[in-house]
Amino acid sequence: MTADMTLDATTRTAALALGDDALVLSHRLGEWAGHAPVLEEEVALANIALDLLGQARVLLSMVGDEDELAYLREERAFRNLQLVEQPNGDFAHTIARQLYFSTYQHLLYAELAAAEGPFAPLAAKAVKEVAYHRDHAEQWTLRLGDGTDESRERMRRACGALWRFTGEMFQPVAGLDVDGTALEAAWLASVTAVLDRATLPVPEGPRTGAWAAGAGRQGLHTESFGRMLAEMQHLHRSHPGASW
Amino acid sequence: MVTTTPLEAELLEIAGAVPDPELPVLTLQELGVVRAVHAHGTDTVEVELTPTYTGCPAIEAMSLDIERALHAHGVRDVTVRTVLTPAWSTDDISAEGRRKLQEFGIAPPRVQRTTGPVPLTLGTTRTLTAPPVQCPHCGSADTELLSRFSSTACKALRRCLACREPFDHFKEL
Numbered sequence: 272m273t274a275d276m277t278l279d280a281t282t283r284t285a286a287l288a289l290g291d292d293a294l295v296l297s298h299r300l301g302e303w304a305g306h307a308p309v310l311e312e313e314v315a316l317a318n319i320a321l322d323l324l325g326q327a328r329v330l331l332s333m334v335g336d337e338d339e340l341a342y343l344r345e346e347r348a349f350r351n352l353q354l355v356e357q358p359n360g361d362f363a364h365t366i367a368r369q370l371y372f373s374t375y376q377h378l379l380y381a382e383l384a385a386a387e388g389p390f391a392p393l394a395a396k397a398v399k400e401v402a403y404h405r406d407h408a409e410q411w412t413l414r415l416g417d418g419t420d421e422s423r424e425r426m427r428r429a430c431g432a433l434w435r436f437t438g439e440m441f442q443p444v445a446g447l448d449v450d451g452t453a454l455e456a457a458w459l460a461s462v463t464a465v466l467d468r469a470t471l472p473v474p475e476g477p478r479t480g481a482w483a484a485g486a487g488r489q490g491l492h493t494e495s496f497g498r499m500l501a502e503m504q505h506l507h508r509s510h511p512g513a514s515w
Numbered sequence: 516m517v518t519t520t521p522l523e524a525e526l527l528e529i530a531g532a533v534p535d536p537e538l539p540v541l542t543l544q545e546l547g548v549v550r551a552v553h554a555h556g557t558d559t560v561e562v563e564l565t566p567t568y569t570g571c572p573a574i575e576a577m578s579l580d581i582e583r584a585l586h587a588h589g590v591r592d593v594t595v596r597t598v599l600t601p602a603w604s605t606d607d608i609s610a611e612g613r614r615k616l617q618e619f620g621i622a623p624p625r626v627q628r629t630t631g632p633v634p635l636t637l638g639t640t641r642t643l644t645a646p647p648v649q650c651p652h653c654g655s656a657d658t659e660l661l662s663r664f665s666s667t668a669c670k671a672l673r674r675c676l677a678c679r680e681p682f683d684h685f686k687e688l
């Protein structure tokens with residue numbers, strides 16, 4: 272598929288940002304295959320990864336050839352949030368990342384679905400899928416936070432460790448007509464309510480430190496992203512044109 | 516208003532009669548995913564197909580099966596186009612489709628028919644207002660959720676507390 276040239280350049284830039292978020296998180300979640308704590312979770316994470324991959328394909332097709340974009344771009348050309356590229360860590364880290372991201376994605380897509388813009392068709396569809404991702408993350412946050420001493424401590428640590436990556440979600444993205452301030456307020460209220468119910472503290476500290484010099488949306492990524500990308504692209508680069 | 520010719524209606528019926536690759540008890544028409552058939556002459560046909568989930572891997576198998584069915588009917592040139600708008604909802608599953616799901620041991624999705632663009636009915640900060648999911652085996656409303664995601668993204672795994680049988684529930688979307 273070639274780029275949809277009826278879309279203007281800023282729309283395509285925004286599609287790349289949202290598409291990369293979905294693609295990279297899908298790949299991270301896929302890394303749990305064969306390692307999830309229980310079979311049901313293995314299936315759940317695989318299903319969430321599949322939803323995200325479907326969204327990524329639609330979004331990247333708005334920009335250009337989806338395979339080329341996924342497999343042949345250099346690290347600096349990816350526009351995903353640093354949050355989604357963070358390693359899986361333990362299960363609590365994965366759930367914290369899911370909580371932060373799916374809450375953001377759900378609120379964002381709800382807004383894009385209600386608008387008349389170029390993202391409305393995909394957002395109207397994906398928002399219903401992401402509602403289940405968000406529910407999944409919220410239920411696990413409650414279960415781990417309000418669970419054993421061990422699960423609570425791990426969940427607390429995970430929420431704290433990823434906190435500094437959450438500010439980037441609300442930075443303006445050219446081509447995305449959303450009110451970042453309102454989105455951030457809604458996100459903070461929702462995440463705070465979930466953490467409260469899970470008897471977890473809302474992390475302290477800045478939500479901005481990690482990306483002060485520009486971040487994922489500008490093509491600046493954290494160390495582990497390069498390794499993830501090498502693994503993701505290895506097969507395709509070694510066997511150009513192979514289909515799957 | 517686009518009018519449907521008798522030929523298009525006939526071809527729509529053929530495309531709609533193709534069984535769903537994942538739930539072969541349902542036809543694509545009962546699943547509500549074949550949106551339209553446009554015939555250009557008698558030889559060139561375009562079919563509009565909508566995915567259940569954005570990442571549904573079955574969409575490619577569905578497209579091939581539709582192409583095959585229409586070719587078998589003598590149509591030479593078939594193009595299946597994926598459309599996202601309006602987004603598919605489990606409300607698009609027909610009454611007959613729901614009955615078949617139930618018979619197959621899968622609790623059908625509850626009808627939502629919500630107004631407003633985006634229903635928020637899930638999760639901890641929101642309340643679930645839908646009626647209870649009933650056991651497809653004994654009809655009891657006393658069932659519990661075991662896992663939000665079952666064998667495919669579209670199903671959740673539940674258990675009946677009356678007859679103790681586990682069952683799949685086609686989740687509302």
Ligand SMILES: [Zn+2]
Pocket residue numbers: 650651652653654655675676677678679680
């Ligand atoms: Zn029962």
